[in-house]
Amino acid sequence: MDEDQNICSTLQLEEYEVLKAIYPDFISNDSIFTNDKIIHFKLSVELPAETAVQIVPPSTDGPRPPEVTITLQYLPPIWIDIFLPEEYPMQRPPEILRVHVDASWFIQEDALKSRLLESWQFGEAVLFSWIEFVRSGQFIYNLEVSPELEHSDSESIRLLYDNPGLLAQRLVDHNAKAKQHAFGLGTYECAVCLTTQKGTQCIRLSCSHVFCKPCLEQFWTIAVREGELSKIKCADPECMKVKKVAVEEEMQGVLSASVFSRWRWLKEKREFEKDIDHSYCPICENPVKRPDPDTGQEDAWARFRQCQNCNFSFCKACKCSWHGPHFECPVPLQILTRYIAATTSKEDTIWSQNLERKYSSWVLRLQVEKFKKEAERLRREELAQQRSLRSEGIKLSEEWLAKSTQCCPSCGAYIQRTEGCNFMVCSLCKQQFCYGCGKPYTTYRCC
Secondary structure (H helix, E strand, C coil): CHHHHHHHHHHHHHHHHHHHHHCCCCECCCCEHHHHCEEEEEEEEEEEEEEEEEEECCCCCCCCCCCEEEEEEEEEEEEEEEECCCCCCCCCCCEEEEEEEHHHCCCCHHHHHHHHHHCCCCCCCCHHHHHHHHHCCHHHHHCCCCCCCCCCCCCCEEEECCCHHHHHHHHHHHHHHHHHHHHHCCEEECCCCCCEEEHHHEEECCCCCEEEHHHHHHHHHHHHHCCCHHHCCCCCHHHHCCCCCCCHHHHHHHCCHHHHHHHHHHHHHHHHHHCCCCEECCCCCCEECCCCCCCCCCCHHHHEEECCCCCCEEECCCCCECCCCCCCCCCCHHHHHHHHHHHHHCCCHHHHHHHHHHHCHHHHHHHHHHHHHHHHHHHHHHHHHHHHHHHHHHHHHHHHHHHHCEECCCCCCEECCCCCCCEEECCCCCCEEECCCCCECCCCCCC
């Protein structure tokens, strides 16, 4: 019996050393194999290729969240704690103490335990086959992921989860990190400097071209400093012909913090300038966007802006401190008269539309109505003043005529004497009359 135990102990040690040599990343450091013969496996699941994964919510009488389908190659790891009894592998199988699945994407832990134990045969070391069975994802196809899901003969995988959207996001994040980790373990040739670099010093772009980070950083940094954002793309000649630029995650992994900050500032600046509804803070001159998207409705709050840099709240139209939605912004008289002329003649429509976006059309309508009312009031006052002046002028003229002239007794024409005697002859009707009394002239001395 002691001889069999020594043989089993030797076989266990040899198997453990082989597994540590083949799968150093799969065996946890806290394994206590020497004394208690307990091994902690962390088995990352890597599918043979990109595979469609369908996440289905459980059946329920109420409303169900929608199903989600994603494409993955890497799944979160499965933790398996194994105890090796003294009789393993000659007479007893390993004991599975615990199975834990990160992110709970696989819920049939008991079925996995049974399937692993069934594969053991007397005298056979089985840990290697167990690792490959789990690591390669074969257990997903050989076991029912959930009793509620029907078995699918296709290559896709169906998972059961209460919140498909939440699990999908976790799986996608893990898949991206696992891909990056696998990429960092390899070596690649840079397409620019043609040198072989470790994966940790390289980056694979979305177009699958690989470059070393120093080369790509130099190329992109020059483009950012010159403001040529359209040149921040793959350095391959074929990709340079395409207008597709690199994504933000790729730039963040290559550019320095200062250059990346400048790229983001230039990008936001150009997007801001394309917005016809943009404005600048009158305090710090920082670009300020409209807080809410335009709904097409006339709303006084559409003029409200708040600077994210200095928190100054102001009116987009008049650039003054925010005066509330119930107060009108004064529109300059020159602009208002031009707007009235443009809307009346149906000309200069583009300028009118831009002005309506700035002040809002309802404010302009109120200003136009107020302007017309004020103009009508001023016109009436002017007419009244003119009439008053005319009446005053007529009165003064009549007083002057009565004081300084004499009427012809025949035609009534006003005649003024500048010098001489009272004998007058009307230049219109030739009537002779006395300038002193205004009567027709009869005698030499009338008065």
